[in-house]
Amino acid sequence: MKVGIIGLGAMGRGMAGSLLEAGFQVAGHDPAVSEMFADKGEAFALFPKAFDLCADCDTIILSLPTAAVVETVIDGMLNAAKAGLVIIDTTTSHPDTSVRVSALLAARGVAYIDAPVSGGPSAAATGSLGMVLGGSEDDISGVAPVLDAITRIRTHVGGVGAGHALKIINNALCAANLVLGAEAVRLGQAYGLDPQNVITGVNSGSGRSGVTEVNFPRWILSGDFDSGFTMKLMRKDVRLARDLIAEAGLSLDMMGATVAAWEDSETAIADGEDFNRIVATVLEDEAK
Incomplete structure (x- = not known):
């Protein structure tokens, strides 16, 4: 399983490191980042465009600053998103945004899970985040290995939007x-x-x-x-x-x-x- 991360700030960077430590291949995108994890060789790839990750990854994690940025990124990914892709949104976003983007993605056969996190950069870097999840049980179970690599404790609290x-x-x-x-x-x-x-x-x-x-x-x-x-x-x-x-x-x-x-x-x-x-x-x- 190859995991993409869009947003490589303090939180996204930490999650990328935890996933690499757990043995995943990781692809990343962040317009503010030109190079990182150079010592990981082919295990980490940095992509210039967010939608490029859609063809290369089975799961994509969003770690973005606001709900508005989430909507912009999803809009840019829609045409490239392939059926079977799962998007895990760790942004602290608005539940209404989660419901809207989930519907857009579902029309393309893409699953969406809202999964905001707690614990800060130190927990992200050590794979010990707290996480509350909104989405279907099947979708969440399907990405359990990814969640295991970045969380210490997580709670499924309801359908899409409930986590946010x-x-x-x-x-x-x-x-x-x-x-x-x-x-x-x-x-x-x-x-x-x-x-x-x-x-x-x-x-x-x-x-x-x-x-x-x-x-x-x-x-x-x-x-x-x-x-x-x-x-x-x-x-x-x-x-x-x-x-x-x-x-x-x-x-x-x-x-x-x-x-x-x-x-x-x-x-x-x-x-x-x-x-x-x-x-x-x-x-x-x-x-x-």
Whole structure:
């Protein structure tokens, strides 16, 4: 089985490396990349056009920045896509986009699976991503060896679009927990508590979250702020969550406050900064 990857940024590059390590032949496309994996010889091929991968690969992974880019890439691939091809979309995209492109591909006998990932570049590079999947059970089973090479844990959550909906929900919770975690530390400081002790104490109790267990120790309290995920990307995901809430006709007060906090941060924190910098809106001293 030969696997193509369209989008060789930090995530796509890491997945390509994990697939090569697992023994797959890999083909890639990214207009920003001229050369990579030169030491892998014929095991890795870089293609100048995305649609060139259609004839060369059995499975193609998309690792792209936005839903709009996904639609553009799929449109460019349609005429070249062959029946039996499977596309695995790891982009954090909109579920409506997933449904639209899936229908276009199905008309050509091409399967589509929405499979957004968590864990960042380090997990991509070590084949230990978390993944939520939307699509048919048969299609997902058919690419199990590929998924095995890039994931540590994955969950099939429903039909096409379900994976992207749940990923947006997950990232909205992460965005909220960053702000709430910073406020918890700020409150602790007001009572003379060291930030490290606040986080350690919370992590021993029921208030803990992935943010307090991972983000605070690894990237915030350490002052490193080098997770590989930017403010721009998380702002995009928060906007997607805002749109899902509106489309569902719901009024969710806490999610609304989270959206507002991230929108308000745009004047203070540049898009290129690490997304954990959002704590600077609450904890200015610790975020410097």
